[in-house]
Every structure is written in structure tokens, then in C-alpha cells.
Amino acid sequence: MSDTTNSHDHQPDQQRDQHANGPRGPLDGLVVADFSRVLAGPYATMLLADMGATVIKVEGPGGDDTRHWMPPTRDEVSTYYLSINRNKRSITLDLKDPDDAAVARRLADRADVVIENFKPGGLDKYQLDYDSVAASNPKVIYTSISGFGTGGGAHLPGYDLMVQAMSGLMSLTGSPDGPPYRAGISVFDVMTGMHALIGTLAALNERHQSGRGQHIEVNLLSSALSGLVNHTGAYAAAGAVPHRMGNAHPSLFPYEPLETADGEMVIIAGNDRQFAALAKVLGRPELADDPRYATVADRTENRDALKPVLEALLKEHTRAEWFDLLTGAGLPAGPINTVQEGVEFAASLGLEPVVEVGTGTTAVPLVRNPIGFSRSSLRYDLPPPTLGADSDHVRSWINDNTGEFA
Structure with a gap:
């Protein structure tokens, strides 16, 4: 089955390739097959891509949901999507089509890392689950992100707002005599994305020593309970149930x-x-x-x-x-x-919070990766891809089956 894109979405490979000549990064040579969508997974894979990994973003015919989350937009593209998908390649695959599913399996076979956030068991029917991929790619690091784990919560959809509510965070947020509030950002999606990244990098280090791959699992609720630190710690260690205090701290003043x-x-x-x-x-x-x-x-x-x-x-x-x-x-x-004042304050300190990703007319100003290296470089050479922009390039690399992705 051919890729389902249109002429506006499909950017020629050579136009993308001219931006791929920047710093190589500490993860240069690592290939990541990114089967994740929305925020937690894409945030993790963007950080890997910033550090030099080749991240191949697999999208269905309709694209990542965040492509359609607007306003705000830049050049008619969702800024939500732009903020978490730089430095990636995009291939469009309809996993319900046997030919496209076969391409996805060949991609997983060639990848060092597979990251996915389908509902637990959702990739089994395509033979893209961990056991199936590891059978032909035993060194693969396979990272799964879910909302509530693979046990009793496997059937629950994983949305940050659900987890903010069900973890207890919302019970802590807001005025003491007012209603509970969500945090102003999808805090547990971001936190889980970082936990996924940490687990992936730790497994890569272990593989470097042992030669063995493994399955990494993270979920939003466990990340939330860990991220509530002193509040969940107060309950676990002392049976104390914290409550809303507005902007006050339970253990410090002022x-x-x-x-x-x-x-x-x-x-x-x-x-x-x-x-x-x-x-x-x-x-x-x-x-x-x-x-x-x-x-x-x-x-x-x-x-x-x-x-x-x-x-x-x-x-x-x-x-x-x-x-x-x-x-x-x-x-x-x-x-x-305000957010504007926060960015401007960081700029006044010389932190250079905004960086141009790509060059020329396709460059997009985005927020800099927060990690600094004394010897290695971060890359900002590829702007977030249009849907299916690199499909031909990725298919050619998969079929060639030799050499690094370039």
C-alpha cells in the first residue's frame, strides 16, 4: 500500500537531507523506531534525536493527533506538534495494511530502540509487540509507555488529565476552599517521557556491557506517584494525607x-x-x-x-x-x-532559550534542549517533519539493509 499523504504534506527527501549536516551528537548512529504519539513518547524521542539519534517517527495516515491540536499555529502547523517533534524523520504507515505492517516490522528489526505508547497489547496483532520484535532483534531496547500499566489498568486510556485527577495531584492544586485544579501543563506526560528516556539510556548502557536487549515499561500513574515525592512519601511513610493549601507549602514558610x-x-x-x-x-x-x-x-x-x-x-x-x-x-x-516574560528572563541571563531548528525558510524557532555537554554537541538541523516527509528515504534504507541511516 502506498503512503497516504498529499502534495502539501509530502516534503521531498532532498529538501530534508540538506538540513541533516549538523553536529552528530553523543547518540550518533543509534536508530530509534518511534511508534509513539501525542506527548510522553514524542518528548522522549525528541530528546534522543537532539542528542544525535536517528529517530524515525511512524505515523498513521491521519498523522499524530497533535498535528491537529490548534490553535496556536505557526504557518498553519500546530505549535503543540512542532514543540516535541524536531530532528525526526516521518514515515506514514497504515498498520492495518499487511504490506505497511511488514515495513514496520522491518524497521523494528533494524532499530536499536523501539518506543511505543499503544494501549497494552495493541501492537500484538501486528507482530510489533516486544516478544515478536525481540525474536528477530534480540538486542533491541523496547520501551513501552502506558497510562496505568499492563495489569488491572491495561484497559484504561492514558491521558495526563486523568492521571492528574486519579493520582491525587488535583486534590493538592487550588485554593483550600475552592475546587481542585489541573496543573497548567501536562506535567505527568512530560515526567513519564523523561522516565522513559532514563530507562532507555540505562538499558542501552547495560546492553553495551552484556550485549542483551530488554523491555522497559513506564506508566503515567507510577510516574505521577513518584513525582508527587514528599506528598506521596508523607502518606506512604506516615499515613498523612496532604490537602490543598493554595500556593503555600506544607513544611516551609515563607x-x-x-x-x-x-x-x-x-x-x-x-x-x-x-x-x-x-x-x-x-x-x-x-x-x-x-x-x-x-x-x-x-x-x-x-x-x-x-x-x-x-x-x-x-x-x-x-x-x-x-x-x-x-x-x-x-x-x-x-x-x-508570564510565559513570555519567563523566556525573556532566561534570554537576559544568557541561557539562549530559543534556538532556530533547520535553516532557511524551513527553520522553526523552538525551545532549546535543557541538557548541556562539555564535549558533545546537540543537533538542531531538522525541523519537525511534515507527514510522510521521509517515507521514500526510510523505505529505501530498510530495503537496502546495509549501512547507517543517512
Whole structure:
């Protein structure tokens, strides 16, 4: 069966290839067959691609769902899709078609890594499950991402919002007397993607030593419970069930937004030394000696008395003035920025948060990979692919069965 694309979607191979001459990266030569969709898997595979791996994104005729999640858009392409699919090759395969399923199996046979997030058991009928792939490719690192694992939750669809609700996160988010809220991002999709990446890299290291492949499994709910750290830890270790506290921290004060002369800013005193420094900057050094506020536990217990004292002092200056005074004293404090202001602040620090991916008219400005290497390079040579852009190239490489993907 031929690839289901149209002339607008299909970008000629040679146009893509002219962008593939950038740095090689620490994972150069590694081939990843990416059968994942939406966020957790594509985020993990993008990070692998940034580090030099050849990531071949397998999409059905309709493409990854995120291609259609808009607005916002750039040049009529979903920015959601653009944000997690750079440096990849795209091949369109309809797994329900026997010929296309055979191509997918040959791709899995040639891959060092297979990453997928189908519902558990969803790839069995195409002989693309771990056991089938490992039978012909025993060194494969096969990473499966699910919502709720392969046991009693195997039938449940894995959406970040479901997991935010069912893990307990939403019970912690929002005002104490208000409704529960979701986090502003798909936090557990991103976290699970990173766990998938960590597991994949660990398995690759083990394979380097033993020569054996293996199956890695991660799921959103387990990542969520791990990511709730001190909250799930409080329940597991002490039977304590945390609750919504707005922007307050259950074990620290101050560790939240406080009012200044022109609005709120975040101010943190994570230990007794920092609180003494804060009291000094505020002109009330004696607060650090007050037995109600002398230790972390004292301040947490007496937050209701301490908060109005601090805010009365903070209202003497603006957020910008306090930012300079507090950070000048080595204290953690900062304004509550918009996303735009956050990116601009990172740029002002020289972090170069936005990078041009690709060259010329096809280049797309995207957020830089957060990992820095002292010797290796990251790559930003391939903009996110149009649907099926590299189908012919990938098929030719699979059929040739020799050499590295180039």
C-alpha cells in the first residue's frame, strides 16, 4: 500500500537531507523506531534525536493527533506538534495494511530502540509487540509507555488529565476552599517521557556491557506517584494525607507569593540562615530570634502570625526593588512572570532559550534542549517533519539493509 499523504504534506527527501549536516551528537548512529504519539513518547524521542539519534517517527495516515491540536499555529502547523517533534524523520504507515505492517516490522528489526505508547497489547496483532520484535532483534531496547500499566489498568486510556485527577495531584492544586485544579501543563506526560528516556539510556548502557536487549515499561500513574515525592512519601511513610493549601507549602514558610507595594512575588526561606538574612533585608533582624519564628518548624506552625508581619514590610517597596534587594543578599525570590516574560528572563541571563531548528525558510524557532555537554554537541538541523516527509528515504534504507541511516 502506498503512503497516504498529499502534495502539501509530502516534503521531498532532498529538501530534508540538506538540513541533516549538523553536529552528530553523543547518540550518533543509534536508530530509534518511534511508534509513539501525542506527548510522553514524542518528548522522549525528541530528546534522543537532539542528542544525535536517528529517530524515525511512524505515523498513521491521519498523522499524530497533535498535528491537529490548534490553535496556536505557526504557518498553519500546530505549535503543540512542532514543540516535541524536531530532528525526526516521518514515515506514514497504515498498520492495518499487511504490506505497511511488514515495513514496520522491518524497521523494528533494524532499530536499536523501539518506543511505543499503544494501549497494552495493541501492537500484538501486528507482530510489533516486544516478544515478536525481540525474536528477530534480540538486542533491541523496547520501551513501552502506558497510562496505568499492563495489569488491572491495561484497559484504561492514558491521558495526563486523568492521571492528574486519579493520582491525587488535583486534590493538592487550588485554593483550600475552592475546587481542585489541573496543573497548567501536562506535567505527568512530560515526567513519564523523561522516565522513559532514563530507562532507555540505562538499558542501552547495560546492553553495551552484556550485549542483551530488554523491555522497559513506564506508566503515567507510577510516574505521577513518584513525582508527587514528599506528598506521596508523607502518606506512604506516615499515613498523612496532604490537602490543598493554595500556593503555600506544607513544611516551609515563607515559600509562596507575598504581597509587595505593586503585587505579589515569590519569596523563599528554605532554612534558618535564609530567614535570618530575609529578616535583616526587611529591616527587622530580631524576627529571626523570636521563638515563634526561630526554626523552620516554628515558622510553619506560626505562618498565620508571621505572614502579615512580612507583607507589611514588603509593601514598602515594589517587586522590582525587592527582587534586587533580596537576590543581592543571596535570597531566592522572583516575580510571577508570564510565559513570555519567563523566556525573556532566561534570554537576559544568557541561557539562549530559543534556538532556530533547520535553516532557511524551513527553520522553526523552538525551545532549546535543557541538557548541556562539555564535549558533545546537540543537533538542531531538522525541523519537525511534515507527514510522510521521509517515507521514500526510510523505505529505501530498510530495503537496502546495509549501512547507517543517512
